[in-house]
Amino acid sequence: MRQSKLFIKTRRETPSDAETKSHKLLIRGGYVKQITSGVYTYLPLGWKIVKKIINIIREEMDAIGGQEILMPSLTPASLWEESGRWEGFGDDMFRLTDRKGRRYALAPTHEEVISEIARTFVRSYKDLPQIWYQIQTKFRDEPRPRGGILRVREFIMKDSYSLDASWDGLDESYALHREAYKRIFSRCGLKFLVVKASTGVMGGKESEEFMVLSEAGEDKLAYCDNCKWAANVEVAPVVDRGERIELKYENSEMVFTPNVKTVEEVCAFLGIEPKYLVKSLIYITDEEPVMVLLRGDHEVNETKLASILKNPRMATYDEVLDLLGVEPGFVGPVGVKIRKIADNSVKYMKGFVTGANKKDHHLIGVSLDEIEDVEFYDIRSVSEGDMCPNCGESLSIRNAIEVGHIFKLGTRYSESMGVYFTDREGDQRPVIMGSYGIGPGRIMASAIELYGTENSMVWPRSISPFDVHIIDIAMDGDEIYEMLQNAGFDILWDERQESPGVKFNDADLLGIPLRVIVGKHWKEGKVEVQDLWKGESRILNKGNLINYLKENS
RNA sequence: CGGGGCGUAGCGCAGCUUGGUUAGCGCGCCUGCCUUGGGAGCAGGAGGUCCCCGGUUCAAAUCCGGGCGCCCCGACCA
CATH class of the missing domain: 3.40.50.800 (Anticodon-binding domain)
Known part of the structure; x- marks a missing residue:
């Protein structure tokens, strides 16, 4: 191609609203053009790269027996209501109404549509297993698009779905995808990791993410430099080291802490470090309110909480006031009757500081035996310096870009949407499903984050325009x-x-x-x-x- | 949804505090000459609802009110 005929307009100056390396280069090189927040046009150069990526994906999907289909983006509300995700997706779903007042969603993913197809065509165990995939546009009304093309509201995704007659079958389909994904990302020239992840709104049994380490990434990984073990911090287990944290107080006593509410304020006021504090968070669940206790320097992990409690969410200011008669900031576990669950690290604390359940007061020198009925779990997020669960060395926290995600869904959709087949014995059984996604745009952006600067790039041969x-x-x-x-x-x-x-x-x-x-x-x-x-x-x-x-x- | 920033030519910006000719500058674009191993030079030229609506005023890019859009941080999310 003659360059004089090629429609690309490079720019001398980087646009002021570009922040990440890939965003700057993509704009300066004339690969993409933003249309509105989180919505981009791929110009010839960018599109050529994406097409190369898609071809690689297609080859590898076909190689594991995948069959390509194309589902619609415009999907009726009824399908989502069946699975419960009309509510489940909340504001993340783009919704619209047609001239007759019927409600639709622009599909953010396609489990429901796949289920609709499967329940009409899959009748017998002889129809299974199946792997169906598509390369198509997804819509998600992200609260905050960012990083250029890294997090957008309309994006191309390769999504595939496996349908199996048994759990062993699912394991096989999953393993096929896992290997295919490794080949895809390797062929695209990326350096990546496979990590344990949270299933989020997809639901299901377990999942793994394919991650490219990058400062521009939005996911956080617990990463071991020594043995290379890695997991999304959402699910990374904390190794209980039994670290003793003790302040020398003879007895507990109440101290006047006027208008001192946050962990930082309490520490500054008393001249202590956050690790000597026990912070008390109130969560509302489907069953009961729960007090969650954590060391002052730790962060609660809501993914872990959700595995213990039913639909936990942080209580509002008014709910806390209502429940305990004191505003958040002075809440503490002593003498409180509601269910209390504490992080394992709290077990080893003595003489700690906590809220007194009285306005402008905290308790100091508290010990665990003053608190009734505490249950202990791993409910905090790992942090820098925690112990690697695999080799015991210290973990670091790294940013990463999620380029792929594979899920063992199980029967979450087949049961709610009635995807059943007849087995050898003539019994009706739910199809066992898996779902598997890749973002070609993120592959492109990741390559830049890995190999580019804001004025130069070297594309991997396989995806070079x-x-x-x-x-x-x-x-x-x-x-x-x-x-x-x-x-x-x-x-x-x-x-x-x-x-x-x-x-x-x-x-x-x-x-x-x-x-x-x-x-x-x-x-x-x-x-x-x-x-x-x-x-x-x-x-x-x-x-x-x-x-x-x-x-x- | 909370916090911050921005909106003036295709792009990057100045002007706004202290209202007053025809709204500037650089890049890019067009024409001509010239130049060809790292975003050259000279000359000429085109290009603007100053985000929108309303208000104040003799007069608004500038002051006031409301709205919209975009970016960043956080919350949230694959």
Whole structure:
């Protein structure tokens, strides 16, 4: 392709609202254009990359027996009401009404539609297993889109769904996907990790995420530099080290702490560190209100809480006042009758400070035996320096981009939506399902986060928009262009009337990893070839060019 | 949803505090000349609902009120 004909507009200046590396490069290189918050157009260059990524995904999905389908984005409310996710998705779902007043959702994911298809066509164990997939646009009304293309409200996703007759079958389908995903991300040139994750609104038994470590990532991973063990902090278990935390008080007593509410304020007021505090959080559940006790320097993990309590949510200010007669900030466990669950770390605390359940007062020197009926669980998030559950070394917390997520759904949708098959014995049994997602746009952004800067990029060969970039400084590259095209390369030929500086800077933005420069050596019939991945550059006779490129691509 | 910032030419910004010619600058764009190994030079030119609505005023990009949009941090979420 002649670059003068290619519709890309690179920019000299980075737009002021771009923050992450990938966002800046994507805009500066003319790969994408934002239309509104969290909604982007892929311009020719960006789209070419996404198409390459999608092709890799397709090949690997087909290789595990996946069959491609295309489901609609416009989906009736009734389907979502059956599964309970019309409410479950809440404000994250784009909803609309047609002229007759019927309600629809723009699908944020497709378990419900798959279930609808499966329940009409899957009748017998002989129809199973199945893997169906699609590459299609998803809509999620994110409260806050960010990072350019990293978190958006409309995005392409490859989603696949496995249907099995047995749990063993699900394990196999899941394993097939797990391996296919590893091949996909490797082929796209990413460095990634597979980590245990939370199932969230998808529901189901267990899930794993495919993560690319990056500062720009929004997920947090507990990561062990020593043994490489990693898990999403939402589910990473805390190893109970039995760390004793003790303040020397003879007896507990009440102290006057006027208007001192937060952990920081209490610490500053009393001149102690947060770890000597027990903070008390009130949660409302489907069954009862619960007091959650944590060390002052720890953070509650709501994913873990949700595995112990039914639908926990933090109580509002008024609810706390109502329940305990004291405002949040002075709440404490002593003498309180409601159910109390504490993090394991609280077991080893003595002489601690906590709220007195009286306005402007705290208790100091409290010990556990003053608190009735406490249950202990792992309910806090791991933090920097906690112990690796695998090797015992210290963990660090790293940001990561979620590029894929695989779920063992089980019967969550087949039971609620009536997806049953007849087994060998003639009995009706629910189909066992799995669901598996990949974000091609995030793969593209991740590659930039890994290999780019705000003015330059080197694309992995497999997803590069072109194979070779001819930078024609001599303005005489026709022969080379034709030669390489005839040899089967996908070429971008910069034959524009521009100064060398412009051409090289644009080339840096485009990131095509092989460059042929027709320039000052051309009068001797030589060109310069640069391999950006190897960091190599050499001057070759034009006759040797094709061989060199074939050997190096 | 809480906190912060921004909205003036395609892009990046100044002007606004203290209202007053024809609203500026850089980049980009168009024409011509020139230049060709790292965003060149000279000359000429086009391009604006100053986010929107209302108010104050002889006069509003500028002051006041309301709204909308976008970005960042947090909450939330795959």
